Amino acid sequence: MDEQEELQRVDAEIPAVPAAAAVRTPWTEFRRKFLRQPVAVVAGAFVLLLVVLALASPWLAPYDAENFFDYDSLNALPSVKHWFGVDPLGRDIFSRILVGSRISLTAGFVSVAVGALVGTALGLIAGYYEGWWDRIIMRICDVLFAFPGILLAIGIVAILGGGMFNVIIAVAIFSIPTFARLVRGNTLGLKHLTFIEAARSIGASDWTIVTRHIFPGTIAAVVVYFSLRIGTSIITAASLSFIGMGAQPPTPEWGAMLNEARADMMTSPHVALFPSLAIFLTVLAFNLLGDGLRDALDPKIERQ
Amino acid sequence: MLQYFAKRLLGLIPTLALVGVLVFLFVHLLPGDPARLAAGPDANPETVALVRQDLGLDKSLPEQFLRFSRGVLQGDFGRSLRTKRPVSTEIAERFMPTFWLTSMAMAWSVAIGMFIGVLSAVWRNRWPDRVGMTLAVTGISFPAFALGMVLMQIFSVQLNWLPTVGADSWRHYILPSLTLGAAVAAIMARFTRSSFVDILQEDYVRTARAKGLPETVVVVKHGLRNALIPVVTMMGLQFGFLLGGSIVVEVVFNWPGMGRLLIDAVDMRDYPVIQGLVLLFSLEFVLINLAVDVLYAVINPTIRYR
Numbered sequence: 001m002d003e004q005e006e007l008q009r010v011d012a013e014i015p016a017v018p019a020a021a022a023v024r025t026p027w028t029e030f031r032r033k034f035l036r037q038p039v040a041v042v043a044g045a046f047v048l049l050l051v052v053l054a055l056a057s058p059w060l061a062p063y064d065a066e067n068f069f070d071y072d073s074l075n076a077l078p079s080v081k082h083w084f085g086v087d088p089l090g091r092d093i094f095s096r097i098l099v100g101s102r103i104s105l106t107a108g109f110v111s112v113a114v115g116a117l118v119g120t121a122l123g124l125i126a127g128y129y130e131g132w133w134d135r136i137i138m139r140i141c142d143v144l145f146a147f148p149g150i151l152l153a154i155g156i157v158a159i160l161g162g163g164m165f166n167v168i169i170a171v172a173i174f175s176i177p178t179f180a181r182l183v184r185g186n187t188l189g190l191k192h193l194t195f196i197e198a199a200r201s202i203g204a205s206d207w208t209i210v211t212r213h214i215f216p217g218t219i220a221a222v223v224v225y226f227s228l229r230i231g232t233s234i235i236t237a238a239s240l241s242f243i244g245m246g247a248q249p250p251t252p253e254w255g256a257m258l259n260e261a262r263a264d265m266m267t268s269p270h271v272a273l274f275p276s277l278a279i280f281l282t283v284l285a286f287n288l289l290g291d292g293l294r295d296a297l298d299p300k301i302e303r304q
Numbered sequence: 305m306l307q308y309f310a311k312r313l314l315g316l317i318p319t320l321a322l323v324g325v326l327v328f329l330f331v332h333l334l335p336g337d338p339a340r341l342a343a344g345p346d347a348n349p350e351t352v353a354l355v356r357q358d359l360g361l362d363k364s365l366p367e368q369f370l371r372f373s374r375g376v377l378q379g380d381f382g383r384s385l386r387t388k389r390p391v392s393t394e395i396a397e398r399f400m401p402t403f404w405l406t407s408m409a410m411a412w413s414v415a416i417g418m419f420i421g422v423l424s425a426v427w428r429n430r431w432p433d434r435v436g437m438t439l440a441v442t443g444i445s446f447p448a449f450a451l452g453m454v455l456m457q458i459f460s461v462q463l464n465w466l467p468t469v470g471a472d473s474w475r476h477y478i479l480p481s482l483t484l485g486a487a488v489a490a491i492m493a494r495f496t497r498s499s500f501v502d503i504l505q506e507d508y509v510r511t512a513r514a515k516g517l518p519e520t521v522v523v524v525k526h527g528l529r530n531a532l533i534p535v536v537t538m539m540g541l542q543f544g545f546l547l548g549g550s551i552v553v554e555v556v557f558n559w560p561g562m563g564r565l566l567i568d569a570v571d572m573r574d575y576p577v578i579q580g581l582v583l584l585f586s587l588e589f590v591l592i593n594l595a596v597d598v599l600y601a602v603i604n605p606t607i608r609y610r
Contacts, residue, residue, distance in 0.1 A: 143322045147582070148589040149548015151566075155582055158570045159333045235447045239552045242449045243567055258450060262556075269457050276450035284445035291441070 033296035040292020046285040054101040061095035066250045068092060075268040084274045088264050093271065096252035097278050103164060103253045104282065108234035111171035115233075116226055118172075119179025120218070126180065127187025128210050138184070141177035150174075150236055157245045164237075164253065167246040171233045182225055186218040220297040227290030231283040238279055254279050305601065312597055316590055323586050327579050328372045332365075334575060341573055342385055381580035386572050391580040395562065402554070402561030405480055406546050413485030414492055414539060421496025422531075426523055428501060436493060443490025448549050452483040452556035469558035480557045484549050488542045495538045500531045533604045540596030544589045 035041060053060065063070075070090045078085045084093035126137040144152060156170035190196065191214060199209050238255030240246040247253030249260055254275040261272035331338045339356035340347070347355070356362050359382075360371050375381065381391035424436040456479060460468040467476050503509065504527060512522045551563030558564070562581055569577035 139318065139322070142319045143326065145544075146319055146323050146586045146590050148544035148585055149546075150551060151548050151582065151585050154551065154566065154570065155330065155578075158573075158578060159330065159335075161335065231445060238447055239449060242447075243552060243555050245570065255447075255449070258453065262453065265453065265457055266461060272450075272453055272457075276447075276454065279450060280442075280446050283447070284441065287441055287445050 030296050034292060037292045037295060039288055040295070043285045043288035043292065046281075047289055050101060050105065050282060050285065053098065054105045057098040057102050061092075061098045063092040063095040066091070066096075066252065068095070075264070075271070077270055085268075085270050087261070087271045088268060091250075093274050096257060097254070097274055100252040100254045100257065100275070101278065101282070103247060103251070104234050104238065104279070107164065107168050107171065107237040108230040108286070111168045111233045111237070112175055112226055112229045114168075114172035115175025115229070116179050116222060119176040120183045120215075120222060122176070123180040123183025123185075124187055124210050124215060124218070127184040128191060128206070128214065130188075134184070137180060141180050144173070144177040150239060153236060153240060154243075154245065157240060162245050162248065164241075164247045164251070167237050167240050170240070171236050174236065175229055175233065178229070179222065179225065182221055183218050186221055187214055190214050190217045224290055224294040224297055227286055227293055231286040231290070234279065234283055234286070308601055309598055312594055316594060320587065320590060323590075324373060324376065324583065325369070327583050328369050330579060330582070331575050334573070338575065341575065376583065381583075382576040384569075384577050385574045386569075386577075391576050394565065394577060395580055395584060398560060398562045398565045401559060402550055402563060405477065405484065405553075405559065405561060406543075406550050408477055408481040409485035409488065409546055409550075410539075410543065412481065413489035413542075417489035417492025418496045418535065420489070420493040421535075422500055422523070422528070424493065424497040425500030425504060425531075426519075433497075437497070440490040440493040443486050444494075446486065448483055448487060449552050449556050451486055452479070452553055455479050455483060456557070470560070480553050480559060483556065484546060484553045487549065488546055491542060491545075492535070492538065496531065496535050499534045500527060503527050503531045506530075529603065533600065536596060536600050536603060540593045543592045543596075547585055547589055 068091060070086055070092065075086060075088055084097060087093055087096075122137050122141075126134040147155065153167070153170040153174050156173060157166055160166040160169065196209060196213055199213050204213075237246060238253070238258075241253045241255030242259045244259065247256045249256055257275040258272055261268075261275065265272060334341070337352070339352050339359060339361050342359060343352045343355040360368055363371070379392050381395075383389065384391055384394050387394065420436040420440065424433040427433050456468055459466045459479060466479055467473075470476055504523075509522060509526050512526045513519075517526075550559075550561065551566060553559065554561045554563035555567055562584070565577065566581045568574075569581065
């Protein structure tokens, strides 16, 4: 450990003078620790920018993403007129990437939100009631975990059929067991603490204990995982489109665009470059944001 | 030890049985009539009825399940709707290329990932750590199919050093295994680092340093073995990621493996092949996790007696 950190640690261990210290709520603590990480702050700002761009994409896109064909500049390299160049069919790549951001962000966010919601509920039930509930829920999770990686999503898409909506359902189901396990673990750790016992002894109902006392204790872990999981889900959804099971051409979904670009890699590699960069930067931003949230929310980090 | 192994093995049976039920029900969850699917789009009603009888689809669901499980236990998954050959033959032809691809990817990614992780932890917050962790976060953020296309463009098309598609020689394995392993190497690096950072702050590491052991001995002897415990668990989980990832990578490199077969089967709605492959993929994953758990017990003796 270097000197700087040693000093910081000593600082942290000296109790603050109560009169001079500002009120420390979990929220201010979180803000202080989060703002100390420039990389995570930049990533968070980038995510916000992406969301704004995605929402405004229909008005921002200079050309129609699916139905505008510039036959005079097929395969053109990036220029002032076409910022990211033109694909072999004459479509403006910049417009397609912009419009595609909406699809990818929606897929990532909605699927993880559904997965987190169902997974958290199952995890709370399993951890709080234990016994049969726990056995049944965890057995279901084991079975879902027995399908490696993207295979479960492929199976679900095979049943439901292709298309972006079904991909979102598939990716959501794929996320449920991870959230359920995470929340169950936290719940098991929390439920034997004194404040839960106190709540029970004054006659609080199970519902009140779970929603008011246990659930808030699991939020930090869920939030961190949420951000990291969005990255994974965007990649999974794009992968499904890439192998032809998600969005179909001419939809400007980034994975589907890459699949289309594959045929012309020899002559016009720039067509594949921009969708790749778009996926990479978006997922990178969510991952860096998730790392920052983890460092700001995880009480274990304080010790190091 | 043997008792622990037996207990874990028995614990797998209910999970595997449920996976089997799900895969069996898969046919009935598909939209449309499986008999019509099997008979083909132009078949007349009589043919469809014959096919239904032939496949046993006219029997009750439990009877069909018994028939299905008996077949599976004997390695009989039925015949492919597309080629009419037994599913087991179809899969057997495709098994080895995928097996070698995933094994190679796992081998290099675990070695490199752990190496970067240890370096980053030892030189924490200094430049080797910064470089290593930047690489790692890039690795988990770059989708495999895009990486594969980039590598192919650079090394096969521009430089002409390596072949593009197929699996004929060892040179064909380089790019696909790099593509497949990149994300795993990145995850292993991040995980090893955080596990190692924790270990390096333990009292016994301080004791080892205090008694004057060289830093290399402290890191390798006192750190590595203890840091390995969570890392090994992570490795098992990553194998699942690799098996799944191989499906996408095989599409990029037109690899003659099980992933490519699965995608083609889904396209053609060749459900016996889908069933066989899904069962095999999950069986493989579950067995690998068992192996990892046993390895875990070898490294960490306290777990055996629980």
